Amino acid sequence: MASKRPNQLFRNMNAKVSAIPMIVTALFVFVGGTAWTIVYSFTKSGLLPRMKWIGLDQYERLWGTKRWLIAIENLAIYGLSMLVLVFVIGFILAALIDQKIRFENTVRTVILYPYAMSFVVTGLVWQWILNPEFGVQNIMRGLGWQSFTFDPLYNAEIAIFGVLIAGLWQGSGLVMVLMLAGLRGIDQEVWKASRVDGIPAWKTYIFIVIPMMRPVFITTLVLVVTGIVKVFDLIVAQTGGGPGIATEVPAKYVYDMMFRNNNLGQGFAASTMMLVTVAIIVVPWAILEFGGKKNNG
Amino acid sequence: MKTIRSLLVASTAVCSAGAAGAAELEVMHWWTSGGEAAAVAEFAKSFDATGNTWVDAAIAGGENARAVMVSRITGGDPMGAFQFNHGRQAEELIEAGLLRDITDIAEAEGWLDLVNPSTLLDACTVDGRVYCAPVNIHSWQWLWVSHQAFADAGVDVPTNWAEFSAASGALEGAGKIPLAMGQQGWQQSGAFNVMMASLLPSEVFLSVYGDKDTEVAGGDAVATVFDAAAQARDMAAKSTVQNWNDATNLVITGQAGGQIMGDWAQGEFAVAEAVAGEDYSCLPGLGTNPRLSTGGDAFYFPVLEDDSLAAAQGELAALLLKPEVQVNFNLAKGSLPVRGDIDLSAANDCMQKGLALLADGALLPDVNMLATPDTVNQINTLFTEFFADKSISAADAQAQFVDIIADAE
Incomplete structure (x- = not known):
């Protein structure tokens, strides 16, 4: 009797007790708030939440609204381009810095510095740089190239790429630092072995080093993707959704519906759609990534 | 210990006495352009003359301002008074009981008889109760x-x-x-x-x-x-x-x-x-x-717990429609006054045209009201x-x- 196994529930009591506030917060604020939002997205809530059931009306209106469709399209364009470019630029910068260059600290700081700025500052700075009257276009014309035209923020077709430039400028530094940490974690023996075998450096990077950096890539991916889905302040500061509605994004649609149109129901429906979209992408991937590992030991 | 406590009690008494005499009322609005700022300064000047203090909280841009106002009121941190375009914007805040019923002030001041056109006061009225003080008539056309x-x-x-x-x-x-x-x-x-x-x-x-x-x-x-x-x-x-x-x-x-x-x-x-x-x-x-x-601006007053602040709200509401305040404010703002019984001979050519149309009743409701x-x-x-x-x-x-x-x- 004396050797009875201690109850699993009471193991590591200190850790469990100290985690309770966070667990409660997570349950009530995140799970509870999400459930509440989804429920009220089926109601006719205006300025204040009202339990007046209208079924799928909010969703019908949402998918019939051109502004929402443009917002989704923009998020897809911005998201995919951002994802690919930020990884490519970040990794190349990290690989270059990893060549044991001089003044590494200085270069690293300079490149990471934009990340320390808020999106509002980034947005305003790039709004000015891309403004044809006092930005890049003006400088190039001042240098004598009179026909030079570069005004992405004033052309509805490509305005979202103007925002992308600002996003890349800010985000690349972080990816670079994470990648650099990953590269530094690769055993030098790997490099020596590949050199002995006469494998070119670029092949070593792509076929040996990058697969070894998988955990770093996953962390970076999560950080970058969450940053993309929630993009809002950059748009508000840089373009305000304009010209016209060319750079609207879903998060801004949600905000405007809730606080400007006084139509909470519509805002909730839009934010639920954002959640569903993220869930469709993330859940299968998370199951593959984390669920699989557990089974294989 | 006892001395400290009595000191604290005394200081609280002083503070509350001060508040009862002259309340600081935070007023939110979106009047930030040159002409608008000059106009709102007229309100502030008249309100300060009553012994209270007008705490100006201006937010540029009507859309931004409305978002901030609504979230502060619904979030339980109401300001003393705020400007809205009267009409359907405040409808739900009134339904939720967040805005103060100022029918008593409207009756005491005789707004029913003097507000012209009467549709302005109608836009402030929900179920027979008055919830806002119209301050001017603005026309878009x-x-x-x-x-x-x-x-x-x-x-x-x-x-x-x-x-x-x-x-x-x-x-x-x-x-x-x-x-x-x-x-x-x-x-x-x-x-x-x-x-x-x-x-x-x-x-x-x-x-x-x-x-x-x-x-x-x-x-x-x-x-x-x-x-x-x-x-x-x-x-x-x-x-x-x-x-x-x-x-x-x-x-x-x-x-x-x-x-x-x-x-x-x-x-x-x-x-x-x-x-x-x-x-x-x-x-x-x-x-x-x-x-x-006949759109325009109106002031609404959130329900406040503090009696001295509520009293100041009442004073402000009554003051906004006083003849001399109406004249000074509307001349600066370029809008038309909400009462027909005041002398606006100082008004310029354009305002005279507006006043003539107002007198003829060549009027339409504003989109915000519909x-x-x-x-x-x-x-x-x-x-x-x-x-x-x-x-x-x-x-x-x-x-x-x-x-x-x-x-x-």
Whole structure:
């Protein structure tokens, strides 16, 4: 009797007790708030939440609204381009810095510095740089190239790429630092072995080093993707959704519906759609990534 | 210990005594342009003279300001008083019991008899109770024309929209922007609504926004307004400013031929010391169908727990409609007073035109009184898009407009 196994529930009591506030917060604020939002997205809530059931009306209106469709399209364009470019630029910068260059600290700081700025500052700075009257276009014309035209923020077709430039400028530094940490974690023996075998450096990077950096890539991916889905302040500061509605994004649609149109129901429906979209992408991937590992030991 | 406690008690007593005599009332509004700031200073001056303190909390841009106000009130951190366009914007706040019923003050001050036109007070009234103090009448239906721009272009100053739009080629030839327009949805949809109210008989405006009649909204008459809006889009193509007062400034300095904007633009002309009839002309109803919509600003008062603050709210509410405050405020703001019994002989040419129309009863309700903020903002989005993207035809825009009206309540 004396050797009875201690109850699993009471193991590591200190850790469990100290985690309770966070667990409660997570349950009530995140799970509870999400459930509440989804429920009220089926109601006719205006300025204040009202339990007046209208079924799928909010969703019908949402998918019939051109502004929402443009917002989704923009998020897809911005998201995919951002994802690919930020990884490519970040990794190349990290690989270059990893060549044991001089003044590494200085270069690293300079490149990471934009990340320390808020999106509002980034947005305003790039709004000015891309403004044809006092930005890049003006400088190039001042240098004598009179026909030079570069005004992405004033052309509805490509305005979202103007925002992308600002996003890349800010985000690349972080990816670079994470990648650099990953590269530094690769055993030098790997490099020596590949050199002995006469494998070119670029092949070593792509076929040996990058697969070894998988955990770093996953962390970076999560950080970058969450940053993309929630993009809002950059748009508000840089373009305000304009010209016209060319750079609207879903998060801004949600905000405007809730606080400007006084139509909470519509805002909730839009934010639920954002959640569903993220869930469709993330859940299968998370199951593959984390669920699989557990089974294989 | 005892001494400390009695000290604390004494200091609390001093604080509360101070608050009872002179409360600090936080007033939120979005009056930030030159003329507007001068006007709101008149309120602050009169309120401070009562011994209370006006704590000014101005937020630039009506849309931003409304978002902040609503979230503060619903979030349980109400300010002392706030400006809204009266109409349906505050509807739900009243239903939720968050705004103070000021019927007692309205009755004591006799607002029922003196507010003219009475529709202003109706817009403040829900179920027979008064919830806001209207402070001015603003009408949207004005075309402001720069005399200098037309002199430079060698064309006579137009007297109506048809003449104005016919002159756009000459204006452009003289290097002018024919029509100044800020790149914000409310300005663009506002200009469209002005065209609808002015270029067509008033019944059309009323059946579209009042009855939400989709057949009229999709009909041939409204189609002509969309064509006029497409024309206005071409005329405003070179106008890249954002704020309405920056666009007004283009007219004041003669860089633009004209601007469709409400009578609040008047305040900017006054600040720039331009003279009506000499430097600029104002054409009510675009010179075609002189009719004014009686929108305007009103102050609402959130329910507050603190008695001294509530008393100060009452004083402010009563003060806003006092004759001398009305005169000073409205002269600075360029708007019309809400009471018909005061002397506005100091008003200039343009305001006199407005007063005459008011006296004739050539009036229309404002869109904000007929449509919910949801509908108004959907229309704003439509016109932001329409004015920014030339590939959208007038017919496409009209089809989208009909959808919005069909969904409106």
